[in-house]
Amino acid sequence: MTTEWLICQEPVHIGGADSSSRGNNNPIFRLSDRTPAIPGSSLRGALREHAEHTHANFVNHWFGGQDNAISPGAIALGWGWPVWWPVHVLGYGNWWVSCLQWLNRFQQLSQQSPLNLDRNKVLITDNSLNNQTVYLRWLKLEKVQYRNPNEGQKLPVPSSIPSDRLIIVPDTSINLLVDMGLVRQPRVSLFDQPDEKGNLVKNLFGVEGFPPGAVFLTSWTTRGQVQNVEDWEKFLHDEHYLGGLWSVGFGRILIEKI
Template sequence: MFNLAYLYLLSPLHTGGTTQEGNLLGIARESHTELPYIPSSTIRGRLRASTPHKNRNRLWGNTIEDVMGGENTNLTQGQVWVGDGSLLWVPVPSLSHGVIWISCPMLLHRWQRLTGQSLETVAAYSTNLGNKKPVYLKDAILKGDQLKLWEKWQEWIPIREQTQIQQVLVLPDQHCKTLIETSLWRQVKVKLDQHKTVKGGFRYEEAIPPDTLMYFPWGTVAQLNGAAEKVKSDLRDVFDSHPILQIGGQESLGRGFVQLVPWEVNYGL
């Protein structure tokens, strides 16, 4: 059994990747799609730090530091598990419509499988923008006759009231991936000396753009049995007391602030 929690990005979010290519400091990416994601360890660490000390080790398990400095020499497993954070809707600039949130059948059906909802199949080029005017995106032009009017689009946007998502477009998987890649934030950083002269080279740092909607699954470990509801209640208290979280790096630059919205699913795999 598990639930979902949603993350609506209030500022660009940077989670370090495993490799650095040239002067580009990348973000964490799925190995099979190359799409950005938030590693579960990053989310888990943030939630653990936000949990009251009296419940911290019980919910999340102890750490090596706890073992080294205490009487208990064994690492213990926590009562909660957390999954990776996945993209659902990503904002892209549009010359004709301002901002449009895009997704693709792969991302939408991945979310649908986790929720267990029986929703209609979503096809590429579905939109709520109408099918007469062309849509000018950052690096693409879609003619009106390519687009299919999507009447039930709101069913595919959870926590819609807490977001700014109003204009949506479903693209083919490969085209969506390309547009997401070109819509990532890339900040140039240089090192200055005491005279504010550039010292050394420069680098680019990637980030997922604000107003992106993401989600992650969470649940309790199987062996809890009757204690699961108590654990879920304690974790919901953490969610409720921290509606805004900071995830990832560059906190001093205002990066990684997200609106956290828990959502009951209670779906069993």
């Protein structure tokens, strides 16, 4: 199994299974414990659609047949699991947050030893903030402890993320920070003329998205012999569009080698 970074370059919207029951809200996909995740089927569909335009000769071999010629492809794709989640703080830019559960899932899938961290402490990689109080918007983090990201067991971080702006919080706090970092955008439809009440706006609804800079871990493996594996890897490490609303600027991702 090969593991890869999947990094959101723009907001990414993958609709939740209960989106149709949420009225005017269109939430992101989450597991039962509210962990955001990228289903492997969503990633496979997005990559297949892209490959049909750029590598049409390899599509059926990589992803399998369609319709009446359904067959397994040579490439099996895993789910996308969150590792680092950006939270923007006005005047201070982005901090990337994680928790021991997320980090040790990375360690497990990449076949490395679990990280030996105190799951009850808030750790930060900026030494100047050791033992200080840090505010992430309305969330107060008291007496944060400095953790060098490169000493001992190194923290798994892609090169595009600044290693001195990382915060590790207890597992019980991560969902609050996920909600804090989500992109939320209202979508409206306009009347050509005001209605009887004078309104010009109709069908107001909200869309959630993974924030730009969100870092996921994904994986792929092969079934038997893969033809043109070099072409597959080059294609995989290109930019892709994932999820819905790509026509209005959502969905651009980058898959990078770890």
